Amino acid sequence: MAKKTMVDLDLKGKRVLLRSEFNVPIKDGKVGDDTRIQAELPTIRYIMDQGAGLIIMTHLGRPKGKPVEDMSVKPIAAHLSALLNREVTCIPYGTEESIKAAADAITPGQITLLENTRFWPQEEKNDPAFSRFLASLGDIYINDAFGAAHRAHCSTEGVGQFIPASAGFLMEKEIAFLLEAVENPKQPFVVVMGGSKVSDKISLIENLANKADSILFGGAMANTLLAAKGCDMGTSKIESDKLDLSREMMERVEKGACRIVYPEDLVAADSFSDDAEKKTVPYDKVPAGWMALDIGPATVKAWAAIFAQAGTIIWNGPLGVYEMPSFAKGSDGVAKAMAESSAITIVGGGDAVAAVIQAGYGEKMTHLSTGGGASLELLEGKKLPGIEILQDKD
Numbered sequence: 202m203a204k205k206t207m208v209d210l211d212l213k214g215k216r217v218l219l220r221s222e223f224n225v226p227i228k229d230g231k232v233g234d235d236t237r238i239q240a241e242l243p244t245i246r247y248i249m250d251q252g253a254g255l256i257i258m259t260h261l262g263r264p265k266g267k268p269v270e271d272m273s274v275k276p277i278a279a280h281l282s283a284l285l286n287r288e289v290t291c292i293p294y295g296t297e298e299s300i301k302a303a304a305d306a307i308t309p310g311q312i313t314l315l316e317n318t319r320f321w322p323q324e325e326k327n328d329p330a331f332s333r334f335l336a337s338l339g340d341i342y343i344n345d346a347f348g349a350a351h352r353a354h355c356s357t358e359g360v361g362q363f364i365p366a367s368a369g370f371l372m373e374k375e376i377a378f379l380l381e382a383v384e385n386p387k388q389p390f391v392v393v394m395g396g397s398k399v400s401d402k403i404s405l406i407e408n409l410a411n412k413a414d415s416i417l418f419g420g421a422m423a424n425t426l427l428a429a430k431g432c433d434m435g436t437s438k439i440e441s442d443k444l445d446l447s448r449e450m451m452e453r454v455e456k457g458a459c460r461i462v463y464p465e466d467l468v469a470a471d472s473f474s475d476d477a478e479k480k481t482v483p484y485d486k487v488p489a490g491w492m493a494l495d496i497g498p499a500t501v502k503a504w505a506a507i508f509a510q511a512g513t514i515i516w517n518g519p520l521g522v523y524e525m526p527s528f529a530k531g532s533d534g535v536a537k538a539m540a541e542s543s544a545i546t547i548v549g550g551g552d553a554v555a556a557v558i559q560a561g562y563g564e565k566m567t568h569l570s571t572g573g574g575a576s577l578e579l580l581e582g583k584k585l586p587g588i589e590i591l592q593d594k595d
Contacts, residue, residue, distance in 0.1 A: 218339030266322030332359025345369025350587030396518025495521030
């Protein structure tokens with residue numbers, strides 16, 4: 202069932218309560234990477250163009266239910282003011298009476314940012330009374346915080362119990378691309394899976410294996426799977442206590458129709474350092490005392506051939522230590538091959554998105570997902586509280 206979006210609503214003269222995902226790095230009182238804020242601008246501008254007043258809610262960091270000055274949203278308000286070229290005020294932490302008074306003073310055309318929702322201990326408990334209070338601050342609730350949609354908190358789910366909830370542009374886009382990719386992918390459907398831990402993604406792998414034509418494994422996850430198959434991985438990062446679990450999972454997957462593809466070669470190094478001695482070796486020939494830190498060129502070439510025939514490609518998780526230039530070539534090559542394919546290309550998870558942007562191919566992907574944990578849970582087939590609370594279209 203399609204969800205209602207803010208385009209379905211009459212916002213003129215209304216006070217809109219918008220849940221955004223502005224959990225961004227702050228250093229010396231300044232916003233660092235503002236990718237998440239930039240992604241929210243179309244939603245904010247649309248609400249303003251409709252003649253509404255706007256109260257934005259977000260969390261920042263993990264203040265554990267109490268005010269922490271270093272986790273105040275004030276720098277975000279200042280940054281947003283500069284991006285929008287209009288004043289964005291901030292409702293400070295205080296009593297419900299003081300917050301309600303400040304919210305009631307917001308008139309059409311004005312924007313304010315409520316202080317970090319996690320300053321209140323009720324937020325993460327999804328306390329109904331606090332949800333009711335937050336709902337009282339606005340006439341309409343719009344959830345655009347896909348990155349927090351897997352959390353059943355007051356500002357992400359609870360508010361929708363008291364006033365109608367609709368999706369913003371970013372939430373709408375995430376739902377459309379990720380759900381469509383999993384439920385009705387253009388064939389062939391190829392998944393690229395990386396990251397450090399197999400154990401964190403077993404249910405994700407098994408769910409996607411029921412839908413995908415091929416799953417390509419890289420990164421430390423591939424190290425563990427190769428070790429489970431009996432390969433000596435030297436000092437590579439592996440989950441040594443999860444080898445039996447990994448073996449059992451792969452046996453289940455390999456009984457199905459999905460093809461499992463492992464790296465053909467690896468870039469191994471004698472230490473975890475950008476200037477370490479390195480060499481490209483076959484996947485089962487990692488030298489003793491060495492560690493695999495990237496997929497090799499033969500792997501990239503083989504995967505590029507698969508991409509060339511694909512209809513949909515989803516990439517989740519880093520394929521190597523892309524933060525080090527010496528070990529970023531695998532991720533760079535995969536990003537390039539995806540960008541050059543004619544497939545629908547979706548990148549989910551913070552590290553994979555960062556690797557694609559670093560490689561210079563971010564704008565050439567069909568969709569970069571803003572949600573790490575949320576995108577994983579949606580791909581696993583789980584129900585996300587922040588999406589379930591949204592009203593269905595008639």
